[in-house]
Amino acid sequence: MRICAVVVAYHPAAAIIKNIAALLEQVDEVVIVDNGSAGDSKASLDKLSSYHKVSVIHNQENLGIAAALNIGVRHAKAAGYEWVATFDQDSSVMPGMIMTMLQAYNLYPDKDKIASLSPRYQNQSTGGIRSSPPDLPYKEGLPYTEKLVVMSSGNLVKSSIFDAVGYFNEALFIDHVDTEFCLRCAQQGYKIIEVRDAILLHHIGFPVQHKILWRLVTTANHSSLRRYYVARNGLYVYKKFALIFPAWVAHDAYNFLKLIVLVVLFESDKSKNLVAIFRGVIHGLSGRMGKLNESI
Secondary structure, three states, X not given: OOEEEEEEEOOOOOHHHHHHHHHHOOOOEEEEEEEOOOHHHHHHHHHHOOOOOEEEEEEOOOOOHHHHHHHHHHHHHHOOOOXXXXXXXXXXXXXXXXXXXXXHHHHXXXXXXXXXXXXXXXXXXXXXXXXOOOOOOOOOXXXXXXXXXXXXXXXXXXXXHHHHHOOOOHHHOOOOHHHHHHHHHHHOOOEEEEEEEEEEEEOOOOOEEEEEOOEEEEEOOOOHHHHHHHHHHHHHHHHHHOOOOHHHHHHXXXXXXXXXXXXXXXXXXXXXXXXXXXXXXXXXHHOOXXXXXXXX
8 A cells, every 4th residue: 555645844954854755654655845944944844855766846835734635635545545644743653563563454344434534642741642533442452443533744644635525725725734634534434543553742732731620721822823623623613513413513612611721821912812712713614714814
């Protein structure tokens, strides 16, 4: 089975060179889709373009994660790859991750129904390994479990699925791109499985732990712009899938409300972040989508 990895880049740090080198050992080709990087970041990408089995596609501006992924997916499909592995620039594969996912795929009884395979995630800051929520126990003897929604980074997607359910939704630009795609797959009866022993090193925001009474909570400390997209696109997804997956929508909306509380309690720039969230909610309710071309 031939695999093309698609890595979305946006002003990457020099560590992307190490991440791509590790990935090259597990796939047949790596396509880096760059969203307008410059300076030292572009120099790192130019260095990678000289590697065997690496292609770099430069966009002149930031087109968003969804558009960049779609550019890479179309490249992979045109080249006849059976699988597309999607990655963030700061994710790093553990040895044998891709093979471990494919071995689990071979054990699944109804392969035609599988849309994608997902790893578990090891936080690069804390070292903790987590599953995509909900964190349910694996059935004894099985190396996989079914999930409704997973993150896009590390996901191994069948190329044929894009013909069946469509591509990533470019109107979202960034955030909830993976959520919306997964829910579309599930809506059409496809399965997403998470593989227990497939591990991806992943970095989310700038996590800081805080103590509330006897509990530890973690804040990601995203920028106000990210807060805007999380709020706006979350509302878009809730409206689209509330009647189809009500339990998931209720659970995610509850987590979104908890996020607002944590922003108020612990994060810096509270006012700016809350304004961004409020604007995102208003735009999500009114259906305003695409790239935000104005200041928060």
